[in-house]
Amino acid sequence: MSADQPRVLVVEDEPAQREVLAYNLEAEGFAVSRAQNGDEALLLVDEDMPDIIVLDWMMPNLSGIEVCRRLKIKPETRGIPVIMLSARSEEVDKVRGLETGADDYVVKPYSVIELMARVRSQLRRVRPSTVGQRLEFDDIVLDAESHKVTRGADELKLGPTEFRLLSTFMEKPGRVWSREQLLDRVWGRDIYVDTRTVDVHIGRLRKALTYFGGADPVRTVRGAGYALG
Amino acid sequence: MSADQPRVLVVEDEPAQREVLAYNLEAEGFAVSRAQNGDEALLLVDEDMPDIIVLDWMMPNLSGIEVCRRLKIKPETRGIPVIMLSARSEEVDKVRGLETGADDYVVKPYSVIELMARVRSQLRRVRPSTVGQRLEFDDIVLDAESHKVTRGADELKLGPTEFRLLSTFMEKPGRVWSREQLLDRVWGRDIYVDTRTVDVHIGRLRKALTYFGGADPVRTVRGAGYALG
DNA sequence: TGCTTTTGTGACAGATACGTAACAGTTTTA
DNA sequence: TAAAACTGTTACGTATCTGTCACAAAAGCA
Numbered sequence A, B: 001m002s003a004d005q006p007r008v009l010v011v012e013d014e015p016a017q018r019e020v021l022a023y024n025l026e027a028e029g030f031a032v033s034r035a036q037n038g039d040e041a042l043l044l045v046d047e048d049m050p051d052i053i054v055l056d057w058m059m060p061n062l063s064g065i066e067v068c069r070r071l072k073i074k075p076e077t078r079g080i081p082v083i084m085l086s087a088r089s090e091e092v093d094k095v096r097g098l099e100t101g102a103d104d105y106v107v108k109p110y111s112v113i114e115l116m117a118r119v120r121s122q123l124r125r126v127r128p129s130t131v132g133q134r135l136e137f138d139d140i141v142l143d144a145e146s147h148k149v150t151r152g153a154d155e156l157k158l159g160p161t162e163f164r165l166l167s168t169f170m171e172k173p174g175r176v177w178s179r180e181q182l183l184d185r186v187w188g189r190d191i192y193v194d195t196r197t198v199d200v201h202i203g204r205l206r207k208a209l210t211y212f213g214g215a216d217p218v219r220t221v222r223g224a225g226y227a228l229g
Numbered sequence C: 001t002g003c004t005t006t007t008g009t010g011a012c013a014g015a016t017a018c019g020t021a022a023c024a025g026t027t028t029t030a
Numbered sequence D: 001t002a003a004a005a006c007t008g009t010t011a012c013g014t015a016t017c018t019g020t021c022a023c024a025a026a027a028g029c030a
Helices: A015-027 A037-045 A064-073 A091-098 A112-129 A160-171 A179-187 A197-211 B015-027 B038-047 B064-073 B089-097 B112-126 B162-172 B181-189 B196-209
Strands: A008-010 A031-035 A052-056 A082-086 A104-107 A134-137 A141-142 A148-151 A154-156 A220-221 A223-226 B008-011 B030-033 B053-055 B082-086 B104-107 B134-137 B142-144 B148-151 B155-158 B216-223 B225-228
Touching: A008 A015, A008 A037, A015 A031, A015 A052, A015 A112, A031 A037, A031 B112, A037 A052, A037 A064, A037 B181, A052 A064, A052 A112, A064 A082, A064 A179, A082 A091, A082 A112, A091 A104, A104 A112, A134 A160, A134 B216, A141 A160, A160 A197, A160 A223, A179 A197, A179 A223, A179 B015, A197 A220, A197 A223, B008 B015, B008 B038, B015 B030, B015 B053, B015 B112, B030 B038, B038 B053, B038 B064, B053 B064, B053 B112, B064 B082, B064 B225, B082 B112, B104 B112, B112 B181, B134 B162, B142 B162, B162 B196, B162 B225, B181 B196, B196 B216
Parallel strands: A008 A031, A008 A052, A052 A082, A082 A104, B008 B030, B008 B053, B053 B082, B082 B104
Antiparallel strands: A134 A141, A141 A148, A148 A154, A220 A223, B134 B142, B142 B148, B148 B155, B216 B225
């Protein structure tokens, strides 16, 4: 039961393309699971976390973008690299894909060799730390698998939203996030919430982070948004 | 017999096919037992729970469908993954429609490689890596062999579902499991059960674990699920 | 300094998630 | 065969979280 071959999840509605992908990935020595739509993909991820996901953009019902967004909202699945496949080559689409949190973007028709290289590259990037999703910043440690956050020796108590917020920040310390971006990342897409609500949750996050003392690690960037550190 | 070899039960009435299957599974490092009909299968399951069952659909007397259904009704055996073998692909849909609760379907003639992959995949889903028959957490000890749980010096009395719930938790202490994941692992996959039912059984597990005193080791993670510790 | 814009924050009502007792239907045990 | 144990669902109470508002505070600007 050698579990040391990386597991790849292929999400593609078109059977022929799906099999081509799967075949090539298997030939490369990966353990492949297949999903033919977004719902199935999310289910499979839940059941058996793959090491990487190759995701078609255009799919009926739940689009690749939406699947990606949902994966990136949940801290425990956020760390799985997503390679987005799309027929659209415009820069705008690529930006949009990456904006949603995709880790790489490959335009169809792709060369198999190139795609394999990208898969390996993403795995190389993430694999070393694959043992539990664990983010650190300063003396703050967030463990996605156990949903625990500690600062120094103290365990912090965060609400669900604050937890996701912090996890988003810790993904890229120092990066400035606009309120809109945070709403998109932390709250999800089609949800109408006042942007000022972000401020309130930032406040709550701050209170939680400094409950046992220590400096406030959240930086306000006037006119732009917030950042960690 | 080293207990860290996963045990597979092959149920197939046709001797030649049965041996092919068994041979390949043994070559993969599994401990294989054989049954040539449904009654024998149920008997063998009762006396020595296998980790996974490969079940032919068409058998005289007690059909694979019926065997599967009976296995999935009993909470004790419900968690054993069943891979159903069927002769034609159209039949797969038919069998699916019968709601047998099988975990996966493979069409004959199957490629040995594919079948092995599916077997491993199911095993990974249900029984990740912890094969040890003795799990410990804090002062709680779970002995899979004798189906007994003790806390400190006291022996606890758990129902079958609570037992499986606890053993899932103890496989990875600290990890947060969503209700869906728990339903998948503890109840089985194609089973329709309300997610809130999980809460009730968590409550029962808690009551059992704290019956003789001691802190409640089960942690509720609002919006996410439950974890041990 | 005064004026404008942006951000921080306490309060609050409504929404939501969770714990649990009760219950009816089964299965298992004695 | 009767009693005991177990399962899944429901309903209801409660704790916690959510989003919005109002106003205070801070930051920029002239």
